[in-house]
Amino acid sequence: MRRLKILPAILMLLAILILLTMPIAAAAQQPTTVSEVVDKVVRQEQAEVQLLRQYSPLVETYIQNRRADKQVGAVPDGDKYFLGRAELAKDVELEPLELEHSAGIKHKVLGGWSSFFSTEFLPRGFLQMIFLDMNGFDRQHYKIEYVRREFLGEVRCLVFDVDPLPKSGKGRFVGRIWVEDQDFHIVRFNGAYGGSSMTSHYFNFDSWRVNTGKDQWLPAFVYCEQGSVRDAQTRRMGFKAFRAQTRLWGYNIGNVQGEQELSKILVEGANPVNDQSEAANDYSPFQAERAWARQAEENITERLERQGLIAPRGEVDKVLETVINNLEVTNNLDIQPEVHCRVLMTSTLESFSIGHTIVLSRGLIDVLPDEASLAAILAHELGHVVLGHHMDTQFAFFDSLRFKEKETFWHFDFARTPEEEEAAKQKGNELLSNSPYKEQSIPAKLFLQALTSRAKEIPNLISPHLGDSVSTSLTVVASAFSAQPSSAEPKPPPNGIAALPLGGRIKVDPWNDHLRMLKSKPAGTLAESERMPFEVTPVLLYLTRQGEHTSTEAASAVAAKSDSETKP
Known part of the structure; x- marks a missing residue:
């Protein structure tokens, strides 16, 4: 009986000794000089x-x-x-x-x-x-x-x-x-x-x-x-x-999403359910047309994502779609198929729509001062969607996506005609005038003024890869907010910022291209020389460590782990 009592104590002592020697062994492997x-x-x-x-x-x-x-x-x-x-x-x-x-x-x-x-x-x-x-x-x-x-x-x-x-x-x-x-x-x-x-x-x-x-x-x-x-x-x-x-x-772009989908475990019942009802399961010509256009836009966004030019879906897309939802709800819109938002990875300032998918560049989101300015951009692109402006549905055919990477910007072109731009401007004006952002005109107008004043000095930054110049989209700001008289000269609020420097909003994971919003402390009072609209500034990264990943690990899991490890 006594021997049985001593045995747990010995085991406990051995466990403690093992734990104590582990750091010593690890330290022995580390350089000491x-x-x-x-x-x-x-x-x-x-x-x-x-x-x-x-x-x-x-x-x-x-x-x-x-x-x-x-x-x-x-x-x-x-x-x-x-x-x-x-x-x-x-x-x-x-x-x-x-x-x-x-x-x-x-x-x-x-x-x-x-x-x-x-x-x-x-x-x-x-x-x-x-x-x-x-x-x-x-x-x-x-x-x-x-x-x-x-x-x-x-x-x-x-x-x-x-x-x-x-x-x-x-x-x-x-x-x-x-x-x-x-x-x-x-x-x-x-x-x-x-x-x-x-x-x-x-x-x-x-x-x-x-x-x-x-x-x-x-x-x-x-x-x-x-x-x-x-x-x-x-x-x-x-x-x-x-x-x-x-x-x-784009270090690990390409087949990550496909590998994740292929490795999913799908459980199917022994007796699959067969719908024997008389429900309307066939597709009308109108539904077929919508589905065909949707396939074309999904083919385009998938191709651009595989090249690393469009970010995978993530939290930044959800922020944009929240603003879109605000515009839709306050204007009693029920758009089908629903509108999605994606982010172009480049620093250039541009926005465009591909069918029911609205794309804003990372660089544009980075420099926008507030949500109202973001809403002005999105309202213009949503105007194209509401008006049903045409997209090239040839990309619903998969062979049309077989081209060399260097031909991408020549192959895809989502710029609109002047007539379509004018119509979208009027529709964007209408959407904003009924939205929660109608009383927040000053920051958006100041952003447009700053962009106009800097346009000659930053021509390459505001020149688009795939769509229209952001200055075209922002013309809606000049007359969008009915609550603000068009003749009124907007004045910046105390310590207000007309436009942020480059890199002001989004953090990029270079491994899997996932984006997330920066979490930084308020800068406090800024001198005039510290405002730096649309300017290149030094970078100071907040470095963290991530766990080990394998080539088949889902990119979304990596991003989720990164978010959980990073402190604000």
């Missing part, structure tokens, strides 16, 4: 370069030149834009999403590949900034010195200063790196490549990577800035001061 940490960082970065060769993400680079302004210090003064597919297996090769030098086509890639090339900028040069050093990051080429510990969001990092050793060659990185302290991946590096000359110049940049699964950190964002509008040296070097952002996404 700065030198060992540096060796681990070097090995991880060399492995990172090889890991990235398996991916071909979409890459978007947007550049704003800057000039001096007496009131706010600096404002945009021209821009450039590039969108392409990275071929990281070939180092930093880029395939533009356009057809160059083809007769009779409409160049939808803004500025084009050839016009992007100039004495100032090379697209692959901005893509190169996702790598610290592709073939020489080691102790033989660099001096790496420990600085301190620091948190980037929820991720604790070790901070190091990095300098190339003498005679290590040109193009070596000089600056600072942040290394997460679990697996020793570089998650951020800030600096420049050394060795500029009269024929080539390296720019300052801040490059970020995000965690997309266990032991995997992928490049997501690069911010670049060079020169000052008040710097005489910048003017002497012969180029304008500028700011630029490079975004990467």
